[in-house]
Amino acid sequence: MPTFIHGKSSGVLLNQFDLSAYFNSVDTSQSIDTAEITGFGSSAKSYIPGLNDATLSLSGMYSQDATVGEDVVLSTILGSTTTPIITVPMETGTIGKRAIVAKAHETSYSISTPVGDVVSITADFNASTDGTSNLTYGMRSGVMLTAGASIAYGALAALTSVDNAASSASGGFANLHVTANSIAGGTTTIKVQHSPDNSTWADLITFTAVAASTTTSQQSAVSGTVNRYLRVLPSTAGSSGAITFHVSFARF
Amino acid sequence: MRYKVTGGSDGVSGLDVGTKRYDAGDEVELTAKQAEWLLEQGYVESVDAKTSKAKTVVEELTVEEETEL
Numbered sequence: 623m624p625t626f627i628h629g630k631s632s633g634v635l636l637n638q639f640d641l642s643a644y645f646n647s648v649d650t651s652q653s654i655d656t657a658e659i660t661g662f663g664s665s666a667k668s669y670i671p672g673l674n675d676a677t678l679s680l681s682g683m684y685s686q687d688a689t690v691g692e693d694v695v696l697s698t699i700l701g702s703t704t705t706p707i708i709t710v711p712m713e714t715g716t717i718g719k720r721a722i723v724a725k726a727h728e729t730s731y732s733i734s735t736p737v738g739d740v741v742s743i744t745a746d747f748n749a750s751t752d753g754t755s756n757l758t759y760g761m762r763s764g765v766m767l768t769a770g771a772s773i774a775y776g777a778l779a780a781l782t783s784v785d786n787a788a789s790s791a792s793g794g795f796a797n798l799h800v801t802a803n804s805i806a807g808g809t810t811t812i813k814v815q816h817s818p819d820n821s822t823w824a825d826l827i828t829f830t831a832v833a834a835s836t837t838t839s840q841q842s843a844v845s846g847t848v849n850r851y852l853r854v855l856p857s858t859a860g861s862s863g864a865i866t867f868h869v870s871f872a873r874f
Numbered sequence: 875m876r877y878k879v880t881g882g883s884d885g886v887s888g889l890d891v892g893t894k895r896y897d898a899g900d901e902v903e904l905t906a907k908q909a910e911w912l913l914e915q916g917y918v919e920s921v922d923a924k925t926s927k928a929k930t931v932v933e934e935l936t937v938e939e940e941t942e943l
Binding site: 780815818821822823824825826828844846847849855 | 882883884886887888889891892904911915
């Protein structure tokens with residue numbers, strides 16, 4: 623039987639912010655242009671695929687929260703030269719669940735203030751590769767490799783692996799959102815590893831080390847073989863504190 | 875067999891074999907089955923193969939010296 627899920631467990635991770643509580647609807651769309659190549663003598667039209675495109679729309683409630691509120695975040699990234707990194711987990715809190723993994727420019731941000739209802743907001747995004755090396759698409763469906771829980775510095779270790787049932791040959795990309803970080807005394811390194819047998823692991827992606835007590839976001843893309851199993855390996859040189867981070871990976 | 879961790883395409887990729895961590899430049903003991911995909915994907919290179927190749931070169935130089943005398 624198919625595994626259906628309820629929308630209530632979705633979330634929104636945007637750069638270093640977990641904005642899940644501010645939104646109540648996410649719409650994503652992925653499409654591809656087709657060019658017609660129908661020739662004389664054909665009985666039906668033929669097409670070849672062209673360029674991929676993807677959009678993402680967020681809607682939710684306006685808040686006046688400072689610094690980490692969605693109004694501050696969405697206002698700041700509108701027109702920013704740094705393309706926002708976005709992950710939409712379809713079922714937050716569980717490793718292996720599907721997610722939308724994206725890098726996308728904010729194209730509009732609207733606030734609606736009705737006299738008889740809650741103040742609401744909408745924001746639209748266009749996925750973009752920005753010509754980034756190995757980044758074939760700006761948005762793809764992928765999987766969550768973390769549960770997004772707070773992990774104490776002394777408990778950082780390899781997380782549960784995710785089985786894709788087969789390897790893939792065209793690379794992929796990962797998003798990292800560090801949404802809370804009180805680890806002090808050293809940097810924290812987060813890697814995505816892959817394996818064909820769930821036993822011997824090699825580093826696939828090593829994100830830039832996260833500075834002590836710093837929240838951040840990163841995206842990294844790779845080419846070539848991505849083996850069947852994926853997992854996250856965090857480690858730290860820090861000596862106290864805890865970190866909350868989210869990693870998703872999408873294969874091309 | 876013994877293998878050297880190459881660092882992969884980014885030069886910094888390491889391995890985890892069982893509970894042990896091996897970083898780029900480290901040597902690791904692997905079974906043929908364990909090493910197969912790591913060799914294919916460029917994460918390790920055989921230390922033994924490099925050693926035997928180096929010995930062959932030395933032997934060839936020795937032969938040339940004997941010819942000159």
